[in-house]
Amino acid sequence: MLTGILAGLATGALWGLTFVAPRVVQPFTELDISIGRYALFGILSFLLMLHPRFRAGGISRARIGAALMLGGIGYVGYYLCAAYAVGLAGPAIPPLIIGALPVLLAIVGNWQDGGVRWRRLIVPLVLIFAGLSVVNLGTLDSAATPEARSRILIGALCACAALVIWIIYGVWNARIMRASNPPDALVWTGLQGLGALLFTLPLFPVSYVTGATALPAYGFGSPEGQRFLIWIAILAIFASWLATWFWVIASRRLPLALSAQLIVSETVFALIYGFVYERRWPYHAEWLGTGLLIAGVIAGVGVFARTEPRRDANGRLQAGGI
Numbered sequence: 001m002l003t004g005i006l007a008g009l010a011t012g013a014l015w016g017l018t019f020v021a022p023r024v025v026q027p028f029t030e031l032d033i034s035i036g037r038y039a040l041f042g043i044l045s046f047l048l049m050l051h052p053r054f055r056a057g058g059i060s061r062a063r064i065g066a067a068l069m070l071g072g073i074g075y076v077g078y079y080l081c082a083a084y085a086v087g088l089a090g091p092a093i094p095p096l097i098i099g100a101l102p103v104l105l106a107i108v109g110n111w112q113d114g115g116v117r118w119r120r121l122i123v124p125l126v127l128i129f130a131g132l133s134v135v136n137l138g139t140l141d142s143a144a145t146p147e148a149r150s151r152i153l154i155g156a157l158c159a160c161a162a163l164v165i166w167i168i169y170g171v172w173n174a175r176i177m178r179a180s181n182p183p184d185a186l187v188w189t190g191l192q193g194l195g196a197l198l199f200t201l202p203l204f205p206v207s208y209v210t211g212a213t214a215l216p217a218y219g220f221g222s223p224e225g226q227r228f229l230i231w232i233a234i235l236a237i238f239a240s241w242l243a244t245w246f247w248v249i250a251s252r253r254l255p256l257a258l259s260a261q262l263i264v265s266e267t268v269f270a271l272i273y274g275f276v277y278e279r280r281w282p283y284h285a286e287w288l289g290t291g292l293l294i295a296g297v298i299a300g301v302g303v304f305a306r307t308e309p310r311r312d313a314n315g316r317l318q319a320g321g322i
Contacts, residue, residue, distance in 0.1 A: 003253060007253070008250035008265070009262055009265045011243050011247045011250060011262070012262060012263055012264070013266075013269045014246070015266045016266050016267075016270040017273065018079060018239060018270070019082065019094060020270070021033060022086045022087050023087075024227070024277065025231050027224060028213075028215070028228045029207075029213060030080065030084050032213050032215060032228070033231075034076060034080050034200065035200055035204060036229075036236075037232055037239075038076050038197060038240070039200050039201075041241055042194055042195075042197020042200065044193065044236065044241055048190055049187075049190045054186055054187060054190050056183075056187050059183050059191075064191060067188060067191035067195060068191065068195035068198060070173055070195060071196040071199070072198060072199030073168075073199070074165065074192070075195075075196045075244075076196055076203075078166055078169065079162075081162035082098065082159065082162040084155070084158045085155045085158035085159035087155070088151045088152065088158065089151065089154075089155025089159065090155070090274075093152065093159065094159040094162070094270075096131065096267065097156060097160060098166070098266070100163065100293070100296075101167065101170075101260065102262075102264050103121075103125070103128060103300035105256065106260045108171055121303060124297070124299035125300075126296070127293070128292070128300075129296075130296075131291070131292030131295075133289075170260065171256070173247075177248060182252060185245055185249055186245065188248050189241060189245045189248055196240070264297050267293075268294075
């Protein structure tokens with residue numbers, strides 16, 4: 001279990017980079033980041049799969065299809081929503097919204113298996129709602145114009161969409177990894193990388209037709225272009241391939257409720273990265289909202305941690321995880 005916990009924490013630290021990258025690589029767009037990151041992720045996965053160790057031998061077509069969908073929707077779809085959320089709403093609101101994922105994902109598992117009485121979830125849900133309300137209202141009040149408020153609201157909606165996508169990804173991935181004869185972690189990571197590449201290919205023409213790319217204006221030889229390439233490599237290697245591998249390990253070794261709790265580290269690291277980039281301390285509303293959110297997550301963790309995971313006749317954790 002310790003290996004799974006460490007893998008889950010490492011995943012959160014690497015995924016936290018997602019929330020600061022759109023601001024660091026400006027004027028390159030969220031679409032530029034998505035295309036570069038996941039194209040390189042897929043290419044690296046393909047090159048690794050040329051070696052027999054990383055090939056998908058013995059995996060059914062249904063599971064291969066699931067892996068491709070997980071890589072496409074769970075990564076490309078999620079990151080587009082998260083990146084646009086940061087670009088529109090800033091570095092604080094999106095990670096706080098997506099930070100509700102640990103409890104919400106555990107609730108989904110509880111809805112499937114009925115392991116916890118719903119009245120025990122009132123306190124954590126109220127704390128999370130209060131935390132999100134404080135930080136969102138505080139940021140909206142500080143916005144100077146109605147246009148700025150509109151951008152923040154749209155960004156918050158993008159963050160909510162990213163949250164829904166990740167819940168679907170987390171449940172689907174956990175079911176496969178805890179089923180009988182689960183796929184190898186490295187192979188499963190590579191297949192998801194190929195899925196991310198396939199879903200990225202249509203974005204190339206879209207970025208040029210819509211003009212949602214800064215590449216023609218800056219290229220790769222400019223200081224901005226070189227910074228962009230460095231961050232694309234960081235996101236592809238560490239926040240995509242390595243983080244996916246860590247998460248597959250955590251999903252295999254831990255029940256869904258426990259692995260979901262470890263996603264708190266993504267929120268914590270994302271906020272740290274964002275405040276370091278802006279070279280400031282959190283505002284009072286951000287301190288209060290973050291504190292309430294973390295308190296809600298901790299309360300939710302306590303509820304689910306006291307619940308014994310269900311196991312099948314062979315002693316394996318059931319797919320629901322609670």
